[in-house]
Amino acid sequence: MKKIISPSKIQKLLKESHLYCQAGKFNEAKLIYQELLKAIPSHPDVLTNLGTIELQSGNIHAGINYLEKSIKINPIQPRAISNLGNAFLELKKNIEAINYYDLAIKMDGCFPEAYYNKARALKTSQKYPEAISNYQQAIKYNPRYFEAFLNLGFIYNELKDFTKAHEQYDFAISINPQSSEAFYNRGIVYENMGEHVKALTDYDIATKLNPNNFYAFNSKGLLFNQMKDFNNALLNFDCAIKINPNFFNGYMNKGHIYEEIKDFTKALEQYNFAINLNPGNSEIFFSKGLIFKQMKDFSSAIFNFDCAIKANPSFFLAILNKALLILQLNDYKNGWQLYESRWETTQEKCFLRTLKPKLEDLSIIKKNILIWAEQGIGDQILYGTLIKEMIKSPNMFIISVDPKIKDLFERSFKGKSNLRFLSNLESINESLYDFHLPLGSLGKFFRNSINDFQFQPFSYLLPDSNKTTHLMKKIKNVKKFTCGISWMSKSERIGSEKSLNLNQLIPILRLPNIDFIDLQYGDTKVEKKSLLNDFNIEVRSFDEIDNFNDIDGLACLISTCDFIVTISNVTAHIAGALGKKVFLILPYSGIGRLWYWHEGINNSLWYPSIQIFEQTEARDWSAPIIQIREKVIEEISYD
Numbered sequence: 001m002k003k004i005i006s007p008s009k010i011q012k013l014l015k016e017s018h019l020y021c022q023a024g025k026f027n028e029a030k031l032i033y034q035e036l037l038k039a040i041p042s043h044p045d046v047l048t049n050l051g052t053i054e055l056q057s058g059n060i061h062a063g064i065n066y067l068e069k070s071i072k073i074n075p076i077q078p079r080a081i082s083n084l085g086n087a088f089l090e091l092k093k094n095i096e097a098i099n100y101y102d103l104a105i106k107m108d109g110c111f112p113e114a115y116y117n118k119a120r121a122l123k124t125s126q127k128y129p130e131a132i133s134n135y136q137q138a139i140k141y142n143p144r145y146f147e148a149f150l151n152l153g154f155i156y157n158e159l160k161d162f163t164k165a166h167e168q169y170d171f172a173i174s175i176n177p178q179s180s181e182a183f184y185n186r187g188i189v190y191e192n193m194g195e196h197v198k199a200l201t202d203y204d205i206a207t208k209l210n211p212n213n214f215y216a217f218n219s220k221g222l223l224f225n226q227m228k229d230f231n232n233a234l235l236n237f238d239c240a241i242k243i244n245p246n247f248f249n250g251y252m253n254k255g256h257i258y259e260e261i262k263d264f265t266k267a268l269e270q271y272n273f274a275i276n277l278n279p280g281n282s283e284i285f286f287s288k289g290l291i292f293k294q295m296k297d298f299s300s301a302i303f304n305f306d307c308a309i310k311a312n313p314s315f316f317l318a319i320l321n322k323a324l325l326i327l328q329l330n331d332y333k334n335g336w337q338l339y340e341s342r343w344e345t346t347q348e349k350c351f352l353r354t355l356k357p358k359l360e361d362l363s364i365i366k367k368n369i370l371i372w373a374e375q376g377i378g379d380q381i382l383y384g385t386l387i388k389e390m391i392k393s394p395n396m397f398i399i400s401v402d403p404k405i406k407d408l409f410e411r412s413f414k415g416k417s418n419l420r421f422l423s424n425l426e427s428i429n430e431s432l433y434d435f436h437l438p439l440g441s442l443g444k445f446f447r448n449s450i451n452d453f454q455f456q457p458f459s460y461l462l463p464d465s466n467k468t469t470h471l472m473k474k475i476k477n478v479k480k481f482t483c484g485i486s487w488m489s490k491s492e493r494i495g496s497e498k499s500l501n502l503n504q505l506i507p508i509l510r511l512p513n514i515d516f517i518d519l520q521y522g523d524t525k526v527e528k529k530s531l532l533n534d535f536n537i538e539v540r541s542f543d544e545i546d547n548f549n550d551i552d553g554l555a556c557l558i559s560t561c562d563f564i565v566t567i568s569n570v571t572a573h574i575a576g577a578l579g580k581k582v583f584l585i586l587p588y589s590g591i592g593r594l595w596y597w598h599e600g601i602n603n604s605l606w607y608p609s610i611q612i613f614e615q616t617e618a619r620d621w622s623a624p625i626i627q628i629r630e631k632v633i634e635e636i637s638y639d
Contacts, residue, residue, distance in 0.1 A: 014045065030057075044074040052083050060087050078104040082114045085121075094121045112142040119151065128155050146175045150182060157189055165189045180210030184219070191223060199223055207239075214240040214247055221253055230257050248277045255287060262618055264291050282312035289318070293325055294590040294618070298599075301325055316344035328595040330605075332452070336444035343438075352438070356430055359437040362393050362445050370433040371399045373424035374440050377551065378573040380405065382596055382606055385457060385577065386442045391419050398433060400424040404551040412462045453605040459579025461555060468556040471542065475560045477515055481636050484519040484561035485509075485539065486571035497592025498568050500585070502527040502539070504621050507629045508565060509537045513636060516540065517561055519571045521548035563635060565628060568594055576607025581635070583628040588615035 014036070030053045036046045051066030067084045071077055085100030101118035105111055119134035132155055138148045153168035169186035176182065187202030200223060206216040221236035234257055241250040255270035268291055274284045289304035305322040308315050323338030343351050352372050359369055371390070373380055380401050391397055396418050401409055403423040410421050422428060446452060475482060487502055489495035502524070509516055509531070518524055518541040528539050545553040555574050558564065563581040566572045575582045584604070587593050593614075596606055604610035611631065613624035 030054075042073055044070040044077065044080070047073070048077060048080040048083070051080070055083060055087055055090070060090050063087055076107060078107040078111055078114065081107070082111065082117060085114075086117055089117065089121050089124070092124075094125050097121045110141045112138040112140075112145055112148075115141070116145065116148050116151075119148070123151060123155060128159060131155060144175050146172055146179070146182075149175065150185065153185055153189070157185070157192065160192070162189050162193045166193075178209055180206045180213045180216065183209065184213060184216045187216070187219060191219070196223060196227060212243050214243040214250070217243070218247070218250060218253065221250075225253070225257055225260075230261055233257055246277055248274055248281075251277070252284065252287075259287065259291055262294075264295055267291055280311050282308040282315045282318065285311065286315065286318045286321070289321065293321075294588075296589050296599075298325060298329060314344075316341045320345050324595040328593075328598055330450050330598050330600075332443065332450075333448040336441075336448070339443075340441065342440070352436055354430055354436055356433060356436050359435040362390075362395075364435070365394045367434040368396045368398065368432060370428065370436040371397060371439055371442065372436060373400045373402060374438045376570075377402050377405055378570045380439060381461070381570075381573040381577050383439045383442050384409065385460060385606060386446050387413065387419070388457060388460065389446050389455060390442060391416055394418075398422060398428065399439070400426070400428070401439075404549065408461060408463075408552050408555055411464070412460060450605065456605065456608060458608050459577060461574070461577040463555040463559045463578065464552060467553065468559045471545075471556055472560045474542070475515070475517065475540075479513070481514045481563070482517060482561045483508075483514050483632070484517045484558055484564045484566070484571070484575070486519040486521075486564075486566040486569055488520055488522065489567060489569045490522060494591045494594075497590055498587050500567060500621055502531055504625065505565070506531075506535060506537070507625055508632060509539070510535075511629065511632060511636070514632075517542075517557065519547060519554065519558060519561075519564070519566065521554075521570070563632070565632070568592070568597060572610065573607075576604060576610045579609050582607070582610040583631055584610050584612050585621065585624045585628065586612060586614040588618045588620075590618065 030050065034050070036043065037050065040046060047066045047070035051063045051070060054060075054063035054066060064084065064087045067080050067087065070080050071084065081100050082104040085097040085104065087097075088094075088100065089097035098118055098121050101114050101121065104114040105118070108114070115134045115138040119131045119138065122128075122131035122134060132152065135148045135152045135155075139145050139152075142148075149168045149172035153165045153172065156162070156165035156168060166186065166189050169182055169189060172179065172182040173186065183202045184206035187199045187206060190196075190199035190202060200220060203216050203220045203223070206213050207220070210216075217236045217240040221233045221240065224230070224233035224236060234254060237250050237254045237257075241247050241254075244250070251270045251274040255267045255274065258264070258267035258270060268288060271284050271288050271291075274281070278284070285304045285308035289301045289308060292298070292301035292304060302322060302325060305318050305325070308318040309322070312318075319338055319341040323335050323341060326338065327335035352370075356370075384401075387399065391413075398420055399409070400422045401424060403425055406421055406423050413419055413421075446455070485505060485508075487505060488499045516537075516539045518528065518539050524539075524541070528541070531537050531539065542557065545557050547554050547557075551570070551574070554571070555578060558571070558575050558578060558580060561580065563583065564571065564575040565583045565585070566575065567585050572582060572584055584597070586597055596604075597612060598605060602612050604612060613627045613631075615621060616623040
């Protein structure tokens with residue numbers, strides 16, 4: 001039996017519940033609406049308001065039920081219909097949500113909330129132009145619609161239209177200058193525009209307006225990290241974690257900084273905190289694997305790479321790093337198999353587009369096989385050590401290489417009837433070959449154990465004899481030895497990890513009776529002039545040879561030298577392939593230690609004339625330089 005309430009009582013309760021809603025006291029309002037529902041179960045306002053409260057309380061399905069009942073009783077309720085759209089948007093049913101918003105707008109074309117919420121649904125679906133249009137409609141009917149300006153700023157930032165994004169956040173801040181969120185987001189835009197000082201200012205304001213805005217502290221930390229101000233970066237990450245002890249990214253970001261400054265113990269500590277929060281995150285295990293590799297704890301590195309791969313079997317960068325480490329440890333059979341994962345990573349995007357099959361078996365005969373260039377010049381020279389074995393197969397081979405080394409390779413393999421070289425800048429008709437293979441995949445056919453390196457040639461490149469003779473006349477002093485030196489790598493990714501400055505070689509450069517020849521590519525004039533002025537040490541250069549572009553000429557210059565001192569760069573590969581005595585300086589470990597300079601062997605397997613001298617501690621070049629100095633003394637004393 002219905003509870004009877006007088007009309008005046010009903011109006012009083014409706015007014016009272018409305019006031020409760022305005023004050024955010026939804027539980028009190030809900031109790032009144034439930035009481036009213038017993039008396040007037042078909043009252044659309046009661047059903048609508050009760051449904052709206054349920055939505056705001058997170059009871060989505062209950063809210064939908066009340067709203068649908070209300071609309072069935074009174075179909076002309078744009079706000080109820082719009083709220084029903086909100087419910088479906090919460091359930092990630094964007095199409096249904098947009099249909100309800102359209103219906104509400106059809107009933108009330110000046111309804112800013114309906115436009116705003118429709119824009120939210122469109123934004124979630126990444127339909128940015130339509131979302132922008134609807135946010136603008138919302139602002140048209142409510143010029144101080146703060147949230148609409150915020151969301152417009154977000155979209156323009158996503159579209160990299162930073163000027164418009166900045167403009168929207170300016171409007172939002174003018175409406176609500178106490179909004180931490182608005183300043184935080186404008187800071188992101190400033191950062192994207194490269195205006196770091198302004199970004200930091202906005203992040204500071206955001207944290208002052210809301211000291212619990214851990215995202216703003218995190219963004220400050222990331223910006224300081226980018227500016228290499230690691231102390232301030234760590235302070236801000238600590239603030240973010242203090243506010244939210246479960247902030248996974250805070251621990252990860254701290255770990256990255258400690259990894260950058262080579263404090264591996266603290267880095268691992270942070271990554272372990274992150275693992276406790278998210279034990280299924282593959283990135284953490286990958287980061288730990290990289291650290292253990294730098295610490296030369298190779299079994300722990302492989303274990304963590306395996307954990308990363310188990311958490312995400314498609315984590316090809318982890319698979320590739322495991323491959324490179326296994327190859328570095330001379331497990332070639334397993335390493336080559338995993339090395340094929342390089343084509344699935346963002347680091348390698350040059351895989352040959354062809355309909356022809358990839359070469360999987362060299363037992364085939366009388367076929368045309370394209371071996372195509374990949375990676376850098378040094379890598380191509382390294383894999384070139386396998387060409388003599390490859391062409392013993394009764395097939396025809398076309399090999400593409402960097403144009404800088406094409407002449408050098410053609411001369412070195414002159415007279416081989418089943419072999420020709422192309423520049424990798426040339427296109428090649430598919431009709432000319434039956435199978436193809438990337439150059440870096442040759443190893444799996446010829447080098448599956450250390451024993452296979454017994455077939456490694458001591459040298460295989462031949463310099464231009466006329467040019468070498470010409471240079472020899474200019475360089476050679478019969479009373480002195482000639483030592484070529486190279487000390488820098490220009491690689492953006494790993495160059496700094498394996499490079500020295502010229503002054504660090506002074507213990508070697510001070511040795512008597514040696515002419516030092518500049519084999520370094522790039523502009524070295526300032527360093528050499530400083531060395532001459534400060535220490536009276538001359539490193540000779542020959543302007544007729546462009547050490548970067550004229551690789552054939554560089555090979556001739558290297559050939560004139562009695563021995564070479566170099567870091568891991570193109571010079572090392574050329575000198576090793578020429579069979580020159582090379583003293584190679586390597587970092588302890590880390591990204592600057594490339595896999596083919598293996599572990600535990602002092603002479604290169606790939607280039608038998610190269611002797612390896614590595615750091616005994618990370619970032620300390622003194623030990624290998626002193627060791628090489630002693631070897632050079634032996635060399636010149638013996639001769």
